[in-house]
Amino acid sequence: MPKNAKISNAVIRRLPRYRRYLKELEKAGIDKISSNEFSKLTGFTASQIRQDLNNFGGFGQQGYGYNVSDLHREISSILGLDREYGMVVVGAGNLGSAIAGHAAYDRSGFPVKGVFDIDPARIGKKVRNNRVLPTSSLGEFVRKNKIDIGIICTTGDAAQEIVDTLCEAGVRGVWNFTMADISVPEGIALENVYLSDSLHSLVYHINQE
Amino acid sequence: MPKNAKISNAVIRRLPRYRRYLKELEKAGIDKISSNEFSKLTGFTASQIRQDLNNFGGFGQQGYGYNVSDLHREISSILGLDREYGMVVVGAGNLGSAIAGHAAYDRSGFPVKGVFDIDPARIGKKVRNNRVLPTSSLGEFVRKNKIDIGIICTTGDAAQEIVDTLCEAGVRGVWNFTMADISVPEGIALENVYLSDSLHSLVYHINQE
Numbered sequence: 001m002p003k004n005a006k007i008s009n010a011v012i013r014r015l016p017r018y019r020r021y022l023k024e025l026e027k028a029g030i031d032k033i034s035s036n037e038f039s040k041l042t043g044f045t046a047s048q049i050r051q052d053l054n055n056f057g058g059f060g061q062q063g064y065g066y067n068v069s070d071l072h073r074e075i076s077s078i079l080g081l082d083r084e085y086g087m088v089v090v091g092a093g094n095l096g097s098a099i100a101g102h103a104a105y106d107r108s109g110f111p112v113k114g115v116f117d118i119d120p121a122r123i124g125k126k127v128r129n130n131r132v133l134p135t136s137s138l139g140e141f142v143r144k145n146k147i148d149i150g151i152i153c154t155t156g157d158a159a160q161e162i163v164d165t166l167c168e169a170g171v172r173g174v175w176n177f178t179m180a181d182i183s184v185p186e187g188i189a190l191e192n193v194y195l196s197d198s199l200h201s202l203v204y205h206i207n208q209e
Numbered sequence: 210m211p212k213n214a215k216i217s218n219a220v221i222r223r224l225p226r227y228r229r230y231l232k233e234l235e236k237a238g239i240d241k242i243s244s245n246e247f248s249k250l251t252g253f254t255a256s257q258i259r260q261d262l263n264n265f266g267g268f269g270q271q272g273y274g275y276n277v278s279d280l281h282r283e284i285s286s287i288l289g290l291d292r293e294y295g296m297v298v299v300g301a302g303n304l305g306s307a308i309a310g311h312a313a314y315d316r317s318g319f320p321v322k323g324v325f326d327i328d329p330a331r332i333g334k335k336v337r338n339n340r341v342l343p344t345s346s347l348g349e350f351v352r353k354n355k356i357d358i359g360i361i362c363t364t365g366d367a368a369q370e371i372v373d374t375l376c377e378a379g380v381r382g383v384w385n386f387t388m389a390d391i392s393v394p395e396g397i398a399l400e401n402v403y404l405s406d407s408l409h410s411l412v413y414h415i416n417q418e
Contacts (some may be wrong), residue, residue: 024390078411098303171414199400205382
């Protein structure tokens with residue numbers, strides 16, 4: 001896949017959604033879908049979808065619509081979901097355990113290879129397939145096991161130091177669940193899940209309804 | 210606050226971010242910030258920020274910038290964060306426990322008033338201040354306690370039925386953490402946190418770096 005530097009983040013954020021619906025359609029045994037039907041399903045306009053997919057060459061056919069499994073495969077490949085990404089979870093509290101214990105990640109190419117915590121009471125406990133390891137061993141583990149993604153489920157004030165350790169040890173991306181405003185070196189991807197932003201946006205819509 | 214029907218979702222999604230940075234600035238004792246500094250801090254262009262805030266009347270002053278605490282208060286009020294929202298969490302697994310156990314929600318006007326599960330092994334257990342209640346009592350609880358927000362941390366296939374119960378019982382908003390594509394009646398707000406979309410977007414960026 002070539003680098004698509006000009007593609008906006010908004011487009012990239014819609015691709016996983018398109019893929020999610022395509023996956024459901026494929027599971028339901030549906031071979032093709034018209035752009036209007038796909039628009040209704042996803043809630044995006046047909047022209048928006050067409051425009052988004054045109055960034056990558058376009059996949060629809062006039063008068064036919066989309067071939068479900070082809071488009072599913074293409075979007076998976078654009079996103080890079082056709083290979084595996086080893087992950088570690090740092091912070092084995094409720095949230096970290098929820099993420100690390102999510103069996104679906106294994107099936108979908110995101111095996112959790114290690115879970116870490118600084119709390120001696122948590123170290124050694126089992127979180128699904130993993131025994132919790134001490135955070136002091138994080139850097140070495142990431143290097144040895146060629147980990148791609150580090151997931152931060154610690155407290156906010158511990159986050160930056162852990163991210164530094166992960167980045168030095170060679171992860172390619174950081175998935176941040178803390179409220180901390182962390183930074184990563186150039187060349188490393190960062191995705192923040194600011195849950196309170198999501199809650200605040202819900203509240204705004206509550207007050208508009 | 211009047212209804213702002215024309216304001217795009219993209220603007221609404223940026224407001225909580227602006228607010229988050231303003232809160233930090235206020236905590237740090239900073240009174241005012243130039244639009245350029247605020248742009249650097251948030252990562253949005255100064256003109257983007259100005260344009261966003263102009264939707265609500267605009268708050269900056271030429272040659273002065275923004276008054277931090279005024280803008281913080283104004284954005285909080287636009288979002289509706291100047292009052293309290295009672296919440297229930299349905300599903301007391303790791304994720305539900307993480308959300309329900311987050312002490313910060315109480316302080317910030319989002320008290321978790323009830324936690325529910327169908328699993329007898331979980332009912333009666335304590336999640337922070339709450340004993341887990343049976344999901345069968347959810348509707349009555351929501352009605353009696355005038356709950357505003359229902360948080361769905363169950364499995365995907367249980368989600369729609371629980372959302373129906375919540376909506377009939379009078380919640381004003383649903384915060385969905387399952388992968389299910391749920392629907393709510395008109396007049397009720399819905400915010401989906403599709404964590405796998407976030408992970409897939411991270412993976413895309415990993416492959417572009």
